Amino acid sequence: MKNYNLNQISSAGEKKSTLKALNKLLQLIRAERPNLLKALAAILLNSGLLLLGPYLVGHTIDTYIRTKQYHGVLVFSGILLVMYLTAMVTGYFQTKLMGGVGQRMLFTLRNAIFTKLQELPVGFFNQNKAGDLISRVNNDTDKLNQFFSQSLMQFIGSIMTMIGAGIFLLSINVKLGAAGLFPAVLILVFTALLSPWVKRKNAVNLKSTGGMSAEIQESLNNFKVIIAFNRRDYFRKKFDQANHENYKTAIGAGLANNIFMPVYGMLSSFAQLIVLLYGIHLISIGEFSIGLLVSYLSYATNFYNPLRQLAALWASFQVAMAGWDRISQILSLETDLVAVEVAEEEKQAALLEFRNVHFGYEQDRDILHDISFKLEKGKTYALIGPTGGGKTTTASLIARLYDAGKGTVLLQGRDIRSYPAAERSQKIGFILQEPFLFSGTVKDNILYGNEIYKDYSNAQLEEVIRESNLGELLAIFDEGLETKVTSGSDNISLGQKQLIAFMRAVLRKPDLLILDEATANIDTVTEQLLGAILKKLPAETTLVIIAHRLNTIENADQIFFVNSGEVQKAGTMKHAMEMLLEGKRST
Numbered sequence: 317m318k319n320y321n322l323n324q325i326s327s328a329g330e331k332k333s334t335l336k337a338l339n340k341l342l343q344l345i346r347a348e349r350p351n352l353l354k355a356l357a358a359i360l361l362n363s364g365l366l367l368l369g370p371y372l373v374g375h376t377i378d379t380y381i382r383t384k385q386y387h388g389v390l391v392f393s394g395i396l397l398v399m400y401l402t403a404m405v406t407g408y409f410q411t412k413l414m415g416g417v418g419q420r421m422l423f424t425l426r427n428a429i430f431t432k433l434q435e436l437p438v439g440f441f442n443q444n445k446a447g448d449l450i451s452r453v454n455n456d457t458d459k460l461n462q463f464f465s466q467s468l469m470q471f472i473g474s475i476m477t478m479i480g481a482g483i484f485l486l487s488i489n490v491k492l493g494a495a496g497l498f499p500a501v502l503i504l505v506f507t508a509l510l511s512p513w514v515k516r517k518n519a520v521n522l523k524s525t526g527g528m529s530a531e532i533q534e535s536l537n538n539f540k541v542i543i544a545f546n547r548r549d550y551f552r553k554k555f556d557q558a559n560h561e562n563y564k565t566a567i568g569a570g571l572a573n574n575i576f577m578p579v580y581g582m583l584s585s586f587a588q589l590i591v592l593l594y595g596i597h598l599i600s601i602g603e604f605s606i607g608l609l610v611s612y613l614s615y616a617t618n619f620y621n622p623l624r625q626l627a628a629l630w631a632s633f634q635v636a637m638a639g640w641d642r643i644s645q646i647l648s649l650e651t652d653l654v655a656v657e658v659a660e661e662e663k664q665a666a667l668l669e670f671r672n673v674h675f676g677y678e679q680d681r682d683i684l685h686d687i688s689f690k691l692e693k694g695k696t697y698a699l700i701g702p703t704g705g706g707k708t709t710t711a712s713l714i715a716r717l718y719d720a721g722k723g724t725v726l727l728q729g730r731d732i733r734s735y736p737a738a739e740r741s742q743k744i745g746f747i748l749q750e751p752f753l754f755s756g757t758v759k760d761n762i763l764y765g766n767e768i769y770k771d772y773s774n775a776q777l778e779e780v781i782r783e784s785n786l787g788e789l790l791a792i793f794d795e796g797l798e799t800k801v802t803s804g805s806d807n808i809s810l811g812q813k814q815l816i817a818f819m820r821a822v823l824r825k826p827d828l829l830i831l832d833e834a835t836a837n838i839d840t841v842t843e844q845l846l847g848a849i850l851k852k853l854p855a856e857t858t859l860v861i862i863a864h865r866l867n868t869i870e871n872a873d874q875i876f877f878v879n880s881g882e883v884q885k886a887g888t889m890k891h892a893m894e895m896l897l898e899g900k901r902s903t
């Protein structure tokens with residue numbers, strides 16, 4: 317089976333470039349392009365206005381204050397006021413726009429991940445913990461939202477202000493400008509060198525947040541066992557470990573994220589010092605004036621202040637990109653349950669056939685080894701064998717929860733992989749060992765995935781249930797179809813859950829119905845009732861029954877013994893019993 321473990325895939329995928337990843341992200345939110353452009357225009361206007369400010373102040377001082385033309389001072393004060401008010405409005409406009417973009421992106425991303433999760437096969441869910449997946453859907457997407465809504469435009473604004481200030485610096489005096497901008501080159505090199513390390517630290521931190529979330533989910537799922545065995549300390553210790561790990565990685569990430577700030581700060585002070593010393597030197601040899609040096613220092617401040625901000629923004633960008641990596645790992649996964657082309661049906665084929673099927677959950681361990689058997693229309697088959705022998709695995713391959721590693725499973729003479737999922741699941745009903753019910757009513761659960769009766773009223777549905785001989789089962793529920801079901805809780809018993817799953821499967825009128833230990837939690841009287849219902853199913857329905865209790869399989873037309881990678885015909889009940897006893901002894 318394919319490797320779907322996200323935490324193993326992550327290390328292999330880490331070499332992807334940031335630009336490529338960013339490009340992929342922008343593709344996903346291309347609908348936001350007009351808003352991004354509007355916000356960009358707003359932030360450019362904002363930066364331009366703020367850059368023009370010092371120049372106009374200088375101009376006012378030189379032209380009007382020194383010549384005592386107070387009318388001009390008033391006019392320029394008015395202009396500056398309007399400029400600053402406009403800057404405030406554009407700033408607000410930008411924040412509002414990007415807040416919306418961030419939230420919509422969060423919405424789109426969560427939808428995209430959830431849709432992807434729905435498409436992925438059972439193998440994916442076997443290999444990943446739900447808690448980690450939840451953390452990806454909730455936490456990692458929010459990191460991206462935070463960057464987009466709070467930091468992106470500030471990021472661009474800061475860069476614009478810097479470019480503007482840089483141009484002013486170089487145009488006033490090239491030599492001094494080059495000297496003043498030299499520390500910025502050092503900053504660039506420092507950032508480029510450190511960024512991969514910072515991103516890695518953030519990735520490790522997000523991974524351990526996912527791990528902690530998985531730990532919480534596991535202990536919440538198993539709280540009864542924890543209490544019954546009084547093993548709260550065990551989970552507390554495990555949680556402590558996960559929490560501690562998370563704390564350590566968070567400190568590591570925090571340190572990495574904050575390393576830019578002091579270095580940027582130091583190098584900007586260094587730049588001021590260079591400008592001051594070199595400027596004084598230039599003045600002393602008559603190449604510069606004191607007035608120019610004063611405005612020069614103010615533009616140097618204009619250049620390096622946003623750079624300091626950029627340090628924080630860059631860290632936020634690294635966190636967002638680490639989150640995006642974790643999200644795109646899910647988005648780029650493809651199911652290994654691919655459809656194959658429809659080949660011609662074999663004539664007079666069995667309803668279902670295993671032809672030299674091999675299958676293993678792990679690469680080098682076959683659970684089923686070169687299995688071949690046929691299931692004919694209208695017959696009842698029983699799968700027996702010791703615990704862990706491979707019965708559920710065989711049934712899972714019949715229902716195509718997994719694909720065979722080698723060999724073929726044929727449904728009505730055609731490769732099962734050539735059927736669209738809807739058609740296949742219509743033909744094959746599977747009552748799982750642990751039936752899963754949704755929160756809602758018995759009716760909601762019975763109608764799940766049922767296209768024929770989905771719009772039926774209660775009265776119509778009750779009629780259908782009676783006609784399908786399921787009336788006595790429904791009668792077991794006090795409030796009938798309206799009985800409340802709460803997912804994951806105990807308001808109905810395990811046996812009752814199995815009955816609902818049974819009604820759900822039978823009402824879909826499958827050609828082949830698999831019952832995996834479907835009567836394991838049901839009393840003998842109800843079990844007999846189920847037996848009677850099974851007998852009244854349409855004559856062409858094929859049944860595959862997996863059971864430990866032998867009385868459930870007495871009426872089978874054929875018994876298969878499943879153990880150690882083999883599925884053998886057991887012939888008579890007596891022979892089956894012998895095989896079971898021997899099989900048990902040999903395991």
Ligand SMILES: Nc1ncnc2c1ncn2[C@@H]1O[C@H](COP(=O)(O)OP(=O)(O)OP(=O)(O)O)[C@@H](O)[C@H]1O
Nearest residue numbers: 442677678683701702703704705706707708709710
């Ligand atoms: N999701 C899985 N991932 C890895 N190994 C698995 C998985 N499910 C089952 N196995 C392994 O496959 C083997 C067969 O398991 P299977 O559930 O098919 O047995 P079974 O005959 O149905 O047992 P039982 O009677 O207890 O239900 C076991 O050794 C089990 O460890």
